[in-house]
Amino acid sequence: MTLELVSASEDDLKDMVAFEMGGELLVVPTRILREVLEPPKLTRVPLAGPYSAGLINVRGVVLPVADLRPLFEMEQKPFDIDTRVLVLELALEEGTMTLGVIAEKVHAVLALDPETIQKVPSVGTRWPQGAIKGIGRWKDGFVNLIDVERIAETYLGAMPTDESLG
């Protein structure tokens, strides 16, 4: 089961970027990372729900920024000197979507050992359904492989579903 989960992205595992939110360490493949920005001025989008942090101007392109902390039931620490926005390019069923994600701190690029990847227990975690691909080991701690594509489709309204309306 473990291998099946990650085999498709084994190459990705060698090249992951780690960032911190709510005390957890999360990783996404560097393959989908376009750039890391100092938090620019965000324009709030009224009525857009808790996961929308707003819009930013990246060299003349308006990008949406998501704040995943409410989704992960994490406290929203105010922006500080370590806060960054990860610009990710997601391959969704509807086409590609460029999305900014708020990170409280960006750590390092790291390689994960596929052997250490484990499936997330289906109950008793903070992670909403489908948000996490697996949990890996790095140094002495755990890192969570988040599935940003799935999150965008399920929770950010990139593909309207009943869940995202709730």
Place this chain on the structure above:
Amino acid sequence: MIDEETQEIFRQETEALIESLQECLLQLNSTPEDMELVTQVFRDLHTLKGTGAMFGFARLAEFIHDFEAAFEQVRSGNAVVTPDLIAVSLRAYDLIVALLEGEDPPAEQDAELKAALSAVTSGGAAPAAAGAEVAEVAEAEADGETEGWKLRYKLPPEFMEIGGNPVAILEELLEIGGPETKVEAILDGLPSLAELKPNELHTAWELTLPADADEEEIRDVFMFHEDSMELELTAIRAAAPAAAEVAEVSAEPVASADAPAAEAPKAEAKKPAAKKSGSANVQMRVSAERLDDIMDRVGELVIAEARLSDLAQKLNDPNLTEVVEDIRRLALGLRDTTMAIRLTPLSSITGRFQRLAHDLAGKTGKDFDFVIEGEETELDKTVIEKLSDPLVHILRNAVDHGLEDNDTRVANGKPARGTVRLKASYSGADVLISVQDDGKGLDPDFILGRAIDRGLVSADANLSRGEIFQLLMAPGFSTAEQVTDLSGRGVGTDVVKSTVEALRGSVEIESELGAGSSFTLRLPLTLAIIDGLLLQVGEERYTVPLAAVEGIVEEPEAIRDGQEPTTTVELREKLISIMRLREIFETGGERAEFPKVVLVRTGDQQIGLAVDRIIGSYQTVIKQLSPMHSRLNVFSGATILGDGDVALIVDVAQLVKAQGLDHDGKEQAA
């Protein structure tokens, strides 16, 4: 089988031809003697055939070959244009379209149409031939633009050695030019007898061909020798006084040609001349994607320029200001040019309306004139394409429900023939496209009664005339007494409204009972850039399209301290709904000392937006929202401001709907 990609390329290549073909056929219906039109039809068919064969559409090419042959008969004066010929031709046209669309109509259809075509062009037309010839000459004379072609060519000396035959070339040219062609041999280049080699060619020729000779056809004769020969092909312009006029008239080349024939049928007569001058322009095909790319970049440039201007103003350095002004001028020029590239004249789709009118006349038995005015009016290509269906719907309605049948018209003291007018014009940054009929008009009482029956409005609603007509476009409203083949098929006028509103336009309806109705679509010139009014609410800034803004007033004291998202207040002796953006958008932040109300129009309603401050009007480059935010509807996009910040563009109509202040909402509240 032809793969889809080829099909698509071919379809794009032929789109213009097909439109032109249909248009010419329909015009021939009203002016059958117009040889220019016959020639145009022949040319279109010829090009279609050639392109078709090139792309491997064998069946199409073969069918068009026969179609073309029929028109060759007309062109050469052996047959005349009859209503039968037009009818068959239109059916043949339909078959061509079907083949182009990749459908596979039964093969018997080809044969049947071929037979019909040859039948209508073969029967005893000889007596008319002379008349047709006269018309042709007259036509050529009336055409002030070119009186003919002057062709001077010299083939390479080794022409005969490589197997060429100069006589065959001359014969080909004579075939194109017809009997009026004058030929002169020029022997200047001839060497002395001692040096003359019999297998070398030194003669040049000068020909004068009549105006109806096709430039392309002439050039085609030399297709294989072009590189090594001298070729001069010039159009002979009208006499000297007219020549002086050319520069002045160039924007409207038809004007001079039109003057002598002032009494002749107007719109129809103009067409071919305009087409000819159009084809003289060098055209280039560019993919829409690249255009969008350029538009994006120009958008960014305009934004960057705005930031630069802001900065220059702060620094107040005269040298900098000068450069900034230059850049501003260039950027705005570039923006206008780029926008102009995306603009397409309405005439690119009017062909199908003419056809529709023709078919509608047949189906309803109502005789009417269909007049198109201002088809040179240009709109963004995307807008034009999306307009086609709504306009078809409105036209159908105008003929089906608007026009009375001819007897009723006469009984009511109107001319027996009705008129349906499709008219396009500019109005500021908007384009107005209206469909007017002189039919029976709309009865407000009847519409209101129907709307109350259907539960669209409450019985005690107090609606203005305009508001009542707008009910026609409410979902679930159809006045069609009975469902006919033509309209009332479920795709109602509400679709017209939603399509137009999606293009940031609006629909206005005017009507006088007994005198006729007009449906006017008001559309923005372009979708990419608008003039916006920048507003401040709390600490946040929002843009509303300036076109919708009708006024700005101080917020009345009476509503200043309210906290509800919406309220009503009496302004200028009218009760107006106010939306407090601060409450709706939950902006927070300090309240301004003198808050304002921006009066905006949406549909036929005036609504007030309570805001803190008006910042000013800005060129707003619209950026689409990502799927994450686009479902919100109340924002139609975002824009980047002079200082680099992002501001949202408020879609007033959607916001009104979301707050339940639109007509549907009223009804719910009642």
